[in-house]
Amino acid sequence: MRRNAIVGLFALAAMLTAKQLLIAQSGRDADFDANGIVDFGDFILFAQAFGSNQSNFDLDGSGNVDFPDFILFAQRFGQGMPEEDITVTLPRGIKLEMVWIQPGRFIMGSPTTESKRDDDEGPQHEVTITKGFYLGKYEVTQEQWEAVMNTRPWSTPGVEGDPRKAKFPAFNLSWREVNTFLRRLNEAQESEVFRLPTEAEWEYACRAGTTTAWSFGSDSSRVGSYARYYENSRSATVLENGIIAYGNPEPQETGGVFANPWGLYDMHGNVWEWVQDVYGPYAGEPQTDPTGPDQPTPAELAGYAYPGEFIVVRGGGFLDTVQEVRSAVRMRGRAWRGRAGVRVLMVRR
Numbered sequence: 001m002r003r004n005a006i007v008g009l010f011a012l013a014a015m016l017t018a019k020q021l022l023i024a025q026s027g028r029d030a031d032f033d034a035n036g037i038v039d040f041g042d043f044i045l046f047a048q049a050f051g052s053n054q055s056n057f058d059l060d061g062s063g064n065v066d067f068p069d070f071i072l073f074a075q076r077f078g079q080g081m082p083e084e085d086i087t088v089t090l091p092r093g094i095k096l097e098m099v100w101i102q103p104g105r106f107i108m109g110s111p112t113t114e115s116k117r118d119d120d121e122g123p124q125h126e127v128t129i130t131k132g133f134y135l136g137k138y139e140v141t142q143e144q145w146e147a148v149m150n151t152r153p154w155s156t157p158g159v160e161g162d163p164r165k166a167k168f169p170a171f172n173l174s175w176r177e178v179n180t181f182l183r184r185l186n187e188a189q190e191s192e193v194f195r196l197p198t199e200a201e202w203e204y205a206c207r208a209g210t211t212t213a214w215s216f217g218s219d220s221s222r223v224g225s226y227a228r229y230y231e232n233s234r235s236a237t238v239l240e241n242g243i244i245a246y247g248n249p250e251p252q253e254t255g256g257v258f259a260n261p262w263g264l265y266d267m268h269g270n271v272w273e274w275v276q277d278v279y280g281p282y283a284g285e286p287q288t289d290p291t292g293p294d295q296p297t298p299a300e301l302a303g304y305a306y307p308g309e310f311i312v313v314r315g316g317g318f319l320d321t322v323q324e325v326r327s328a329v330r331m332r333g334r335a336w337r338g339r340a341g342v343r344v345l346m347v348r349r
Contacts, residue, residue, distance in 0.1 A: 061210035098134035116323035138254040145170035208262040215260035227268035233318035271341035
């Protein structure tokens with residue numbers, strides 16, 4: 001009897017249309033027992049967690065383990081992990097960890113009901129990502145940037161960098177500097193495998209199968225556990241009179257907060273991240289592998305000392321509010337050079 005009920009539930013899940021559900025990036029997030037495949041053992045663990053708020057089983061990020069999570073679990077049932085995360089070795093032996101992101105479909109942008117949303121976050125539209133890719137597990141760090149570029153854009157001229165901040169994000173990066181960084185990475189690989197993510201690829205990876213304001217759900221009280229923003233990017237000192245004095249906000253060490261459901265850190269906050277697209281309005285109809293408006297021509301760029309003002313940055317940063325580090329937030333690079341960092345994408349060879 002129980003077996004028939006289970007089969008019936010899986011059949012119900014299979015009947016739902018693709019428009020009603022998001023396509024998961026892989027079985028990794030539903031392989032609860034980590035045996036390499038989503039199977040009956042994972043179902044037993046999921047059933048035990050059903051009705052709770054255990055985050056490992058909350059596949060849609062709603063804050064509760066409920067029927068929508070079961071539907072997502074059913075989609076993943078029988079999936080293995082055909083791709084493995086990889087590590088790239090940079091000059092000086094510095095490591096760059098990359099997470100495999102499976103192709104899939106998601107809803108890009110925010111609904112009109114989302115608190116503090118901006119008009120440029122809509123209209124919401126369905127996007128299909130047809131090719132998987134590797135994405136940096138962390139924002140590019142200061143030691144990674146130095147290994148490739150031998151520069152410190154975040155440092156005051158004439159002042160040595162702080163060696164304790166090797167794992168902090170490289171920031172204050174211009175559009176030109178980022179493109180030089182990518183060119184040197186590709187020269188070392190003797191292949192054009194590194195690039196910036198498109199805006200759609202970035203949001204797809206940030207959301208990690210969720211439709212909520214942040215990849216962990218819509219409860220703003222949880223932001224401090226998953227994001228670096230204004231309130232938790234300041235040092236605190238207790239003075240002799242007991243008063244707490246706060247320092248200025250600044251970037252924090254990468255990976256210092258929880259990862260999103262696909263294992264990516266600091267997608268919310270810390271530093272804004274350059275993406276590939278020119279800033280422009282969204283199309284309302286479904287899109288497949290969108291790349292945004294056409295890149296400006298050299299003639300169009302001739303009058304601009306700072307061409308990055310055309311380009312989108314995503315994710316929010318250490319000076320921003322809780323609402324400004326939501327998954328859908330987007331900005332033009334013109335105003336954010338001092339906070340901009342980068343997370344690199346690597347295509348599969």
